[in-house]
Amino acid sequence: MVKSLVHFVTPLHEGTKRDYVARVTGADKAACAEIAKQWGKEYWDGDRNHGYGGYRYDGRWAKVARLLIDYYGLKDGQRVLDIGCGKGYLLFELKKILPGLDVVGLDISEYAVENGKEEIKDYLQVGDAVSLPFEDDSFDLVISLMTLHNLPIYDLGKALQEMERVKRGDAYLYIESYRNEQEKVNLLYWQLTCESMFSVKEWHWVFENFGYTGDFEFAFFT
Template sequence: MAELDFINALHSGTKRDYVARVVEHDKAECATVAKRWGAEYWDGPRQFGYGGYRYDGRWRPVAEAMARHYGLRPGHRILDVGCGKAHLLYEFTQAVPGIEVVGLDVSDYGIAHAKEEVRPFLEVGLAQQLPFADASFDFVVSLNALHNLHLPDLFAAVREIQRVGRRPAKYILVESYRNEREKANLLYWQLTCEAFFTPQEWAWIYRECGYDGDHGFIVFE
């Protein structure tokens, strides 16, 4: 199990006003709306979530880097747990023509408004109850999803990701913090996070779940 970074170039490119996130709107109400995972979260005003999650090609370098690192080839099967609008899965089909993609997300709206080319391969479901057979995927990825689960469901989801992967090619990315400043910024910025842990605590969770894949973190500096 290795800590790898595929994402931070994207994450650090977004400017965030952490204090404004708290004082300009009713943060509790915004979080309540966001956790419905509907149109407001994906395509509504910024205080409820993404402020408009549209395809712009930014995930292509991530897909290419993951494909190189994990040796993904045509015919391999990929599962994205928490795929949202499936922009990353679409990029995998471009980076590795002939690869098979499957996506799962809790959001009906996200799936219904996902990238059209991969929408037939997506379904609504829960990370802690993956509807797939054991060892049925060559690569399993989950980006910015598992920290939205309460602890019992989080443990179950990590075990499910381990179960459906047929080799150690797995990657989980979550929000985390390394110091009090990053902890405060995370608390200010997040809308849907339920699991607030340091990298060391996340590594402990993965070990307890028998997870043998790789992992990474985004932090709010």
């Protein structure tokens, strides 16, 4: 299978305004990162300097869900795994469009799973991307959005191989990256949890060396 660059989430990402300088001058960035990496209430629903600043649903994932369904030709009865699902908002929209879709959400954060969107909570579970609790070839589509770059390279490689192991169909990965020095600086300023901060060229090296065969999309901080 040939990997393809896709653009499912980029319009959402580009529609958000960010003050990169304020991110590093308005608070103790190192202390904020320490709090964010606990993946608890402060990261999801605490101060903006610690993460999302209140991760509540506003319907924005509906368009992304439709794009995924159309692009991958998803149908009722197929299985989809979301690694790093957070509160399950994307899975909620997938199920709303295709009620017969079998979805599973996995996240390292107990808080996110416990506080997931009520309609989808029964489909969410706590787990680790580097050791997926599923059989080989279990899913028609495996996705992971804004998650795997939070792993150091040795765990990132395992997570990519785990995605390959459990999929019997397609895969889609959305990660942070940069194309030039300005985007690199902006990413460094903005990020709280990123461990694998790679350029586009470096990500392609990672894909090849760890055997990732799915599609991908990059979040650039322009």
